[in-house]
Amino acid sequence: MSEDTKPSYKIAVLGGTGAEGSGLAYRWSRAGCEVVIGSRDPARAQACAAELMTLPGAGAVRGASNEDAAKFADIVVLTVPYAAQQSTVLPLKDALRGKILVDVTVPLKPPKVDRVSLPSTGSVVAALQNELGAETRVVGACQNVSAHHLKDPHHQIDCDVLICGDDAQACDLVVALTELAGLRGIHAGPVANSAAAEAMTSLLIFINKKYKVKGSGIRITGLPA
Amino acid sequence: MSEDTKPSYKIAVLGGTGAEGSGLAYRWSRAGCEVVIGSRDPARAQACAAELMTLPGAGAVRGASNEDAAKFADIVVLTVPYAAQQSTVLPLKDALRGKILVDVTVPLKPPKVDRVSLPSTGSVVAALQNELGAETRVVGACQNVSAHHLKDPHHQIDCDVLICGDDAQACDLVVALTELAGLRGIHAGPVANSAAAEAMTSLLIFINKKYKVKGSGIRITGLPA
Numbered sequence: 001m002s003e004d005t006k007p008s009y010k011i012a013v014l015g016g017t018g019a020e021g022s023g024l025a026y027r028w029s030r031a032g033c034e035v036v037i038g039s040r041d042p043a044r045a046q047a048c049a050a051e052l053m054t055l056p057g058a059g060a061v062r063g064a065s066n067e068d069a070a071k072f073a074d075i076v077v078l079t080v081p082y083a084a085q086q087s088t089v090l091p092l093k094d095a096l097r098g099k100i101l102v103d104v105t106v107p108l109k110p111p112k113v114d115r116v117s118l119p120s121t122g123s124v125v126a127a128l129q130n131e132l133g134a135e136t137r138v139v140g141a142c143q144n145v146s147a148h149h150l151k152d153p154h155h156q157i158d159c160d161v162l163i164c165g166d167d168a169q170a171c172d173l174v175v176a177l178t179e180l181a182g183l184r185g186i187h188a189g190p191v192a193n194s195a196a197a198e199a200m201t202s203l204l205i206f207i208n209k210k211y212k213v214k215g216s217g218i219r220i221t222g223l224p225a
Numbered sequence: 226m227s228e229d230t231k232p233s234y235k236i237a238v239l240g241g242t243g244a245e246g247s248g249l250a251y252r253w254s255r256a257g258c259e260v261v262i263g264s265r266d267p268a269r270a271q272a273c274a275a276e277l278m279t280l281p282g283a284g285a286v287r288g289a290s291n292e293d294a295a296k297f298a299d300i301v302v303l304t305v306p307y308a309a310q311q312s313t314v315l316p317l318k319d320a321l322r323g324k325i326l327v328d329v330t331v332p333l334k335p336p337k338v339d340r341v342s343l344p345s346t347g348s349v350v351a352a353l354q355n356e357l358g359a360e361t362r363v364v365g366a367c368q369n370v371s372a373h374h375l376k377d378p379h380h381q382i383d384c385d386v387l388i389c390g391d392d393a394q395a396c397d398l399v400v401a402l403t404e405l406a407g408l409r410g411i412h413a414g415p416v417a418n419s420a421a422a423e424a425m426t427s428l429l430i431f432i433n434k435k436y437k438v439k440g441s442g443i444r445i446t447g448l449p450a
Contacts, residue, residue, distance in 0.1 A: 115418065118347060118420060120346070123341070186432060192340055193340065193341045193424070195341045196424035199418070199420050203413045206414035206418065213449070217446040220441055222442055223438060
């Protein structure tokens with residue numbers, strides 16, 4: 001794809017001051033997207049944005065409140081701890097209407113984060129879709145991508161992104177978005193299927209400890225090259 | 226490992242007349258294990274065993290009732306549909322005492338088998354461990370391995386086996402067992418973590434359809450070679 005036709009998206013990363021959110025924000029800014037880091041504390045978001053812009057090849061990154069970030073963007077990415085998932089998003093219901101919400105939430109239950117603890121209702125991403133209603137298209141993604149190497153732009157991250165959502169077009173767009181971040185996105189079914197990716201994160205944390213590695217991941221095999 | 230020191234196990238495969246069970250049974254028989262195919266219908270089990278013994282390099286395989294198979298073996302492998310999981314195993318509680326039960330059960334919900342449908346209690350393998358009590362060590366394994374190539378002994382199956390159980394020694398043994406079947410087994414945590422592997426099977430079925438492939442699988446990345 002030539003530079004001229006490269007798609008550019010307006011992306012907000014809510015809870016974007018953490019390692020996963022800021023790493024993804026950096027990669028999308030490098031790829032030419034307009035990125036806003038959202039945080040409960042706008043000053044912290046601005047400081048994080050300023051730091052990202054010192055990294056090699058970083059593009060435009062701003063910091064803002066979660067609400068302002070959500071209003072600005074076409075695509076809103078959520079990278080907050082599970083305990084903050086609904087309290088961060090539900091007050092933004094109006095701002096999110098008509099948009100795509102990429103939810104990276106994993107229901108980890110400290111201190112046993114290496115033990116699967118899906119709620120009895122299943123996927124927490126699907127639960128958020130239920131809360132928001134069909135006007136916001138929620139897509140689960142990136143739950144298995146270790147933050148470890150996201151800020152090294154030349155590191156080829158050896159992990160696929162399982163993309164689960166009920167709207168096929170929204171999923172297509174999130175596949176494109178993961179590719180802009182240097183990752184391979186795989187269509188993995190309806191939003192209910194996000195449960196598998198959410199659960200898998202606890203296994204990867206277990207595997208990291210058991211095998212003394214830092215960023216284990218998953219690959220889907222058997223696909224055409 | 227030399228031929229002399231190769232470990233040999235007495236393995237029963239309950240529900241072993243299906244594609245997954247008979248494929249695993251064949252591979253273990255080739256590796257020198259004593260294998261008994263179990264079925265509700267002993268005659269069907271015997272016919273299946275006779276057929277397996279015509280395959281290249283097959284070792285000793287017998288057919289028996291599920292109960293006789295479970296009594297014979299040290300390691301009992303369960304490869305039945307979810308609907309038959311508890312009704313197959315619970316009558317064998319006495320025969321399973323002191324043994325390892327490798328549970329391959331996946332809670333698929335026909336006709337939507339490409340949609341995750343874990344019960345509200347989570348892992349169905351963990352539920353079986355609860356039912357059987359600590360005297361039988363239950364280990365979830367092989368849920369993501371497509372049956373497609375199991376009967377081709379030279380096919381290197383491109384899929385890891387996530388091994389989840391509460392007893393570390395039992396998990397070690399199941400890792401060894403998967404290696405005898407030509408697969409890589411990965412310690413993936415307590416039996417509750419089996420939920421991730423059980424859910425993943427629905428994603429792989431979705432991916433097979435979406436990408437028009439036959440046997441997609443998963444690999445864990447980032448581990449030492």
